[in-house]
Amino acid sequence: MQVITIETASLGDRSYIVHDGRVGLVVDPQRDIDRVVEAARSAGVEITHVAETHVHNDYVSGGLTLARVSGATYLHAADEPLRFDHHAVSDGDVIDVGSMRVEVRHTPGHTPHHLSYVVTAAGDAPAAFTGGSMLYGTVGRTDLIGSDATDELAHAQYRSVHALADSLPDETLVYPTHGFGSFCASAVSDRESDGTLGGERSANIALTADDEDRFVAQLVAGLDAFPTYYAQMGPLNTAGATAIDLSPPAPVDPVELARRIHRGEWVVDLRPRREFASTHVSGTIGVELAGGFSTYLGWLLPWGMPVTLLADDADEISEAQVQLVRIGIDRPTGAADGGIDSWSADADRSSYEITTFAGLREVRGPTILDTRRDGEHAAGHLEGSTHIPLHELLGRLDEVPDGTVHVHCRSGYRASIAASLLDRAGHDVVLVDDSFDDAAESGIALVGPDAS
Known part of the structure; x- marks a missing residue:
């Protein structure tokens, strides 16, 4: 056997x-x-x-x-x-x-x-x-x-x-x-x-x-x-699930892409989170094509919402499709590859800053948003931070503090998704792309039973 x-x-x-x-x-x-x-x-x-x-x-x-x-x-x-x-x-x-x-x-x-x-x-x-x-x-x-x-x-x-x-x-x-x-x-x-x-x-x-x-x-x-x-x-x-269809989605040109964003549809950029933060099409959502891609996109996406995928190459679109059909999101309504220069003009782009916990330590009186789950936050969190788990963020946008918001999670992955959602909603954000283990070593005050 x-x-x-x-x-x-x-x-x-x-x-x-x-x-x-x-x-x-x-x-x-x-x-x-x-x-x-x-x-x-x-x-x-x-x-x-x-x-x-x-x-x-x-x-x-x-x-x-x-x-x-x-x-x-x-x-x-x-x-x-x-x-x-x-x-x-x-x-x-x-x-x-x-x-x-x-x-x-x-x-x-x-x-x-x-x-x-x-x-x-x-x-x-x-x-x-x-x-x-x-x-x-x-x-x-x-x-x-x-x-x-x-x-x-x-x-x-x-x-x-x-x-x-x-x-x-x-x-x-x-x-x-x-x-x-x-x-x-x-x-x-x-x-x-x-x-x-x-x-x-x-x-x-x-x-x-x-x-x-x-x-x-x-x-x-x-x-x-x-x-x-x-x-x-x-x-x-x-x-009983039907067989899957992994044929390429319909191509979307920049004009149609802009229409979809204007209608409030989800246009998802699969590029690495630092590339997305550096420059992205305004109104898009950054969900890096990595291990947690389908889990977190599926968790946040309103069920039945049309989704359009953006990537540097067609292979990344194909991989995203495979991950999505596993959770019942069968057909993207469209896709565009070839990189951001083929998706939009410079005037249609946004960006936001990236920092680490060491960099955050140097900011005077920062406004901090913790996007980890409840159990993670309870075990230990940054003193004075606001806690809204990523999966609750869209329903609690009115609780996000005003001003520049520094967004973190445990590794930077969930925080990057949250930062893109906040950027889309008009907030001024900074992504803390760092391991939470580095927070205490950076001299930031932590509270909770696991704080050190």
Whole structure:
């Protein structure tokens, strides 16, 4: 038995192909299934089964499309109200995939109908594909389907992880879908996991908690905001996602670009944040094409808002499209590449300054905006700063202080998006493009339990 891991770092998720050298089972595939198809082809493996651990809340699944193009059997929880053909499975069901035995386990918590799949083959350690249930050192969050069910699902999550651990040997290899930066993860452990169930017994917060109630309290206390686009993922996955179209968007010339900006549409510049700050088309929004691109654009973009993409070259537009289809933003309404000189005249451009925490230290009485999440701010923040998390900024623009606003986050990435939104709204901004770890070293006064 072999396992191929297909990582989607931009969303903090992993998909897997588990195979016996001849046929394979794909677990929790992302929507851009070409990566899965190519990995299976390279391994000489026929995809005969596709399995979902749950109806995903953080991305649009590629499972239905993959099952259709490969002719594979599509496994999904029997209790889910799905609106497409699939092979319904329940706790205790066993499916043979070549020489491998796949046992279905009901592991509610992350979602009510969540499943894990335990795969065994002669001579190999078991492999547990745990989706959003048991993660490395932690578990999946339990508040994504509604706050009313959070505590009940947290209790279920504790019991599911214990039941799974109690039934499998220490050498079992654990393969979670979430937990690699995904907002689907909950409170973090202070211990490293080695990827085995034995390692999880000493590292996982559910397996090391004193009792169930204390675990639930810890898990719930660790929950923070999650992207608003998550609300759209469940319905899309329940209905069954269509195949993606990654053909180039319609080209947009400078005149049409200006019209779209004037109408209030989102025109998103993908260039590095320092290049955007140096010069950009007035009214555009800077979201650097990096690991957090789709997460933060999807979090901020009003659902259904037309979006136009700007980049230096067509490959960057293509990469942005791939990231966006994973969260259900299927077709940009247009795009322009070739660099800023091909998008606009000099008269239509804006800019703002960039500094560091050391530079901020030299400013007399600066007005500071902290755009980190609530938990980050509570742990330690700059004395006298105003706190508005990035994901709340558009709804709280009236709370932004007057005058020149110095905007920071933990690394500069979120602050750069916030600075572009404030610039678009007419504020005078300075981007603090620096690591928050450097704030204290720069001599800036911090307050909070983690301040030093």
